[in-house]
Structures are given as C-alpha cells and as structure tokens.
Amino acid sequence: MQGWGSSKLSNSATVVFFVKSKFKLLILLVITLLAAIFVVFVSWALFEAFRSMQSARANITESVTALQDANYLAAKEYIDLAATDIDSAAIALDSPALSVVEWVPWFGQSLKGSRSFVSASDSTVVAIGAVVDLYGRVSGDAPNSIPLVSDGAINLGALGGLSAPIRVATQSSISAQQALAAMPVAGPGAGVLEGARDLLAERLTTVTRALQQTQRLLPRLPLLLGANGTKRYLVVIGNPAEMRASGGAPLSLALLEMTDGRMTIANKGATSTKFFPDNEKIFWDSVIPTPLGPARGQSDRFVNANRHPDFTVSGPQMAAAWQAGGFTPVDGVIALDTIALQSILRAIGPVTVDGYGEVNADNLVQKLLVDSYNTVLDAEGRPDKLKRHELNQKLSDQVVAAVASGGATASVAYQLLRVAPQRHVQTWLRDGASQEVLLNLGIAGAVSKSTTDQIAVYTQNTNGSKVDLYERRSIVHEVSLGADGSAVVKQIVFLRNATPSDEVAPIPATEDATRRDGYYTKWARPSVVQYLPLYAESLRVSAPKGWENEFISDDGQGRRYVQSKGWIEPGGFSRVTLEYSLPPATFTTSGGSLVYTATADAQPVLPDVELELVVRGPNGFTPELAPPWRPLGGAAMIKQKFRDSRDFSLIWQAD
DSSP states (O other): OHHHHHHHHHHHHHHHHHHHHHHHHHHHHHHHHHHHHHHHHHHHHHHHHHHHHHHHHHHHHHHHHHHHTTOHHHHHHHHHHHHHHHHHHHHHHTOHHHHHHTTSTTHHHHHHHHHHHHHHHHHHHHHHHHHHHHHHHHHTOSTTOOOSEETTEEOHHHHGGGHHHHHHHHHHHHHHHHHHHTOOOOSTTHHHHHHHHHHHHHHHHHHHHHHHHHHHHGGGHHHHTTTTSOEEEEEEEEEEEEEETTEEEEEEEEEEEEETTEEEEEEEEEIIIIISGGGOEEOOOOSSOOTTSOOTTOOEEGGGTTOSSOHHHHHHHHHHHHHHTTOOOOSEEEEEOHHHHHHHHHHHOOEEETTTEEEOTTTHHHIIIIIHHHHOBOTTSSBOHHHHHHHHHHHHHHHHHHHHTTTTHHHHHHHHHHHGGGTSEEEEESSHHHHHHHHHHTOSOOOOOOSSEEEEEEEEESSOOSOGGGEEEEEEEEEEEOTTSOEEEEEEEEEEEOOOTTSSOOOOTTSOTTOSSSSSOOOBOEEEEEEOOTTOEEEEEEOOTTOEEEEESOSSSSOOEEEEEOOBOTTOEEEEEEEEEEOTTSSBOTTSOEEEEEEEEOOOOSSOEEEEEEEEOOTTEEEOOOTTOEEETTEEEEEEEEOSOEEEEEEEEEO
C-alpha cells in the first residue's frame, strides 16, 4: 500500500510538473507572441515613419526644384504632399509601441532625434510653403493674384503688398533653420538623420538668403525702379574667358532705363564695336587713386575699368569710364557674367538663335565661350568678330524679352540671388542708402579688410587672349599657430593653363602660331593678385623664373597686396608662393584658447577654384573639429570648392 501510495504521489507530481511545464511553455509562447507582435508594431511604425520622412524630403526637394523651374502649380502640389508625409510620420512616431521603447538607451536617442527631425521638417514645409505662396503672388499664378512684372513693366503698387508675405516667409525659414540646428542626432540611424538634416538645411540656406535680401531691399525698390523719375543703369556682361579681377572683361554693354517701373533698353551692343570702337583709349578720372586704375592724366580702355578686385571700386570706375566716353551718366552698374546668364536661362527656359540653334543653361558656356570662336567664321575661314557680336546680341535680346515678359520673374530673381554670393551678379548703386543695403547683404562684390587672416586671390588677363576659361587654379593656405596667438602663413597659388589644342579660336594663316601674345594665342599671361591681412609682417614672395613681382602698399582703400605676372604655355603649370607672419595675440581669447579665423574672398571665375586650408596648432593644444574641418594628423584641414566668399573659424583648446 505504501508503495502504491508513493507511486500515486509520484504520478501526481509528474502530472503537476507536466502541467507546470506546459503552462510555462504556454506563457513563454504567449510572451514570445506578444513580443513578436510588439516588434511588428514597432517595426511597422518605424518603417512607416522612415518611409514618410523619405517621401517628405523628396517632395520638399521637388518643390524647390519646381520653384527654380518657374512652375508654381507643381511647387504647390509637392509641398502639400510633403505636409501630408510629415503628418503621417508624426502619427507613426507617436504610436504607443514606440512610446514604450522610448526609454531604451541609445535606441531612445534615435527615436527622439527622429521626432525632432519630423518637427523640424514640418517647420521647413511651412517655410517653403510660404515661399511657394509668395512666388504665386509675384508670378500671378496663385488664385486672385496679379503678376508683378508684365509686358516689360513692374507693378510698383503691388510691391508694397509683398512686404507682409515676405516677412512671414523669412521668419518661417529662419525658424526652420533654428529647428534643424537644434535637432539631436544620436543612436541607430544617426548618419541617415544627419544627412537628411543637412540636405534640408542646405535647401533652407538658399531660400533664407534670398528672402532676407529681398526683404531688406524691398523698401528701396520703388526709388530704384524710377518711381520718382527715370533711373539709368549700365548693364555689363562680363566674359570670363578674359578675366579682370572683379569679373569677366566687360565686352558687352546695355543701358537700362527704368521709369515708373517700366523697363527700356535705350542702347546696347558690343563694347569694342558699338560704344568704344577697337577698344579705343579714353580719359577718365579714377574714383580713387589706385594702381589698379588709370594713372592721373593717362588714358585707358573701358574694358580695363574693372581691374580692381573690389566691385565697390570697379562699379563706379565703369560708370566714370562710360560717362567719359560721351554717354548718359548712370545711377548704377549691374555686372553679370556667363554663370548669371546661365541662371536666367535656367529660369526662363531655352531660347533659339539663328546661328547658334537652341541655347539653354546646359550648353550656354560651350556655345558662347568655345564654339562661337571656332564656328563663327568669315568667308576666308577666319574668326568673324562682328558676326559673333551680332549673334550674341540676338541671344541677349531674346533673354531680355523673356525676362521682361514677366513669366518667370520670381524664378529669375531666385536664380540670380543663388549665384550672387559667388559674385556672378554684382551691383553698384550711386544712391548711398541703397548701396549700403547691398553691402550689408554681401552682394556688392566688396573685398574684406581682415584683421586676422585672409584668403583673397585674383587673376587678370594681361594678354587679350580668351584662354582664362581653361585656367585651373588651386590655393593651398598653410597656417602654423603659436601659443601666443601668432601665426606663420604660407599661401601657394597653383595655376595651370589647360587650354586644349582643338577648342580655342583657330589661328589664321596670317598669324604666327608660335606667338605668345595677341588675341588668338593659347598662351596665358595672368597677373596674380594676393591680398594680405591688415597686420601681416615679414613678407616673402616667390614666382617662376622670368615672372615680375611687385608689392603694393595701398590698393586705394588701405589694403596691401602682392602682384606677380608672367607667361604660362599651353598645358603649362606655374605656382606663386606668398609667406608672411601675423603678430602675437592675433588669435588668442581671454579664456586661454586660440581661435583661428580667416576671411575668404572669392573671384567670380568660371572654373571652380580648389581650396585647401591647413591649420597646425602649437604643442599642448587640440582643435575642436566640426564640418567642414577634418583631421590631418595633428592638424586640421578644409578641402573644398571655393565659390562663395565666407569666413572660416576653428577653436584650439589647451590640453
């Protein structure tokens, strides 16, 4: 009996163990199932949020692109789609499943960053939506709106009504930038979030700059557009195949008159045929005493009037030279180059010119600066300058007519403002208050006066040839900081004459193909101007054998520069090295750290300039690196295309 009872108890225990095991297994299965369901919900929420954010980013980009293409309806549609995407992403990220895991280390950081990105994206959509609405009002494409520009006239009465929407759009854009800048980036997927943030920030930077410039200039526009009497502006088209320090050689001119907002081209043509035949020399009083202008009592050519790198000097110099040629005095000078024309074509679309065919933003440079010298020939097969000028004038007439029609006014303004920081659009105004606005906006083409370090390199064609299109320039700027805040600087300018043998005007049979000078040569003879920071000391400059070097103590505005000039053969390479030191305390702070700062001033050249900035700190100091800075051994480096004038800054902390 006892055995039987023991067996019974044993069986009962087995049953209990079996039940408990099955129960545990069931619990485990339930937990696993619930976990799987939870993971599915979390995964779905993340996938939906990611998909929506990707779609929103794409639609934001498409909206900005549509604005650039002067397509209001498409821009409106895309930004509305982006708003819907942002709402979907926000709903997905607010799901209960994600709220549970928000406190999980690392993963939770990514989730918070994603939510912050959605919020910043929403601000971006609001900002760009305001810009789209503004564009619709200016273009007349929005419901119940009237075009700002129509049939060659600007509606001055409508300008005042733009003040409020421009202010709203500007504030929205600034708020969106601030939201993006404050966005935390950490956890899984941080790289994706950072890339998305940077892309939106890039889009907003362009939009904000354009809005701020427009908002500040708006109150001055009626006066500048002839509300109180006719205003006259000299429009200069610079040719970057023959450079001057402040832009391309001014080879085409137009006199623009504005009366009560109506635009009229009163005179136009090539500089050397219409206005100053054979580039005859004229006498004009330089606006300031400067070695980069005509000496007192000496004549010079109009095409040399913009030799000064600073357009606040070159602008009035061209106005003075124009008036000295016997033409009507002007109230300002507007300089455009091929990149500016390219931007206009990007806004208005292609035009067709007999002799050139279709000209668009993609082929403009090739047709104007290469093909026209090779294919526009006279009966003897020589380059036909007069015919080329006629074709260029026809192209200019069509572009002006398209802009004056008002169909793409906002898009044209937007495109030009995009390239203005690169100095492809430069303006000088005789009205002092308006000129001050341009200076504050950074679109007057001014050169800095730096009390710390400065990178400002300009080249000028001294040969009359058309090979600057093929100049390849790179600048290496090396800085060694001292613990006392001093610095030793070496700036190396590398120049290469990359002129191909088959893409420049053919040399006529009457010309000597071995000549280095003249209109048809493939040789380059640049003058290299390197500006110095105000407190630079211990100057040394070296250039290739046979080159001329000259130190200038005053450019007419209290700045110093070194000028080097010499020949570069086709396919040849040269370099000019400038060395100087900066005194103690130039880069020190009250906290004991060092802050290297430099102002970089750009020249509006067509080929991109390569810039390599290398800063080495003293022993016992470490740099605080952030993009665009990156490590280079114990030093810090920036290597990038150099287009916009800008400031660089880098903090070195004591260890």
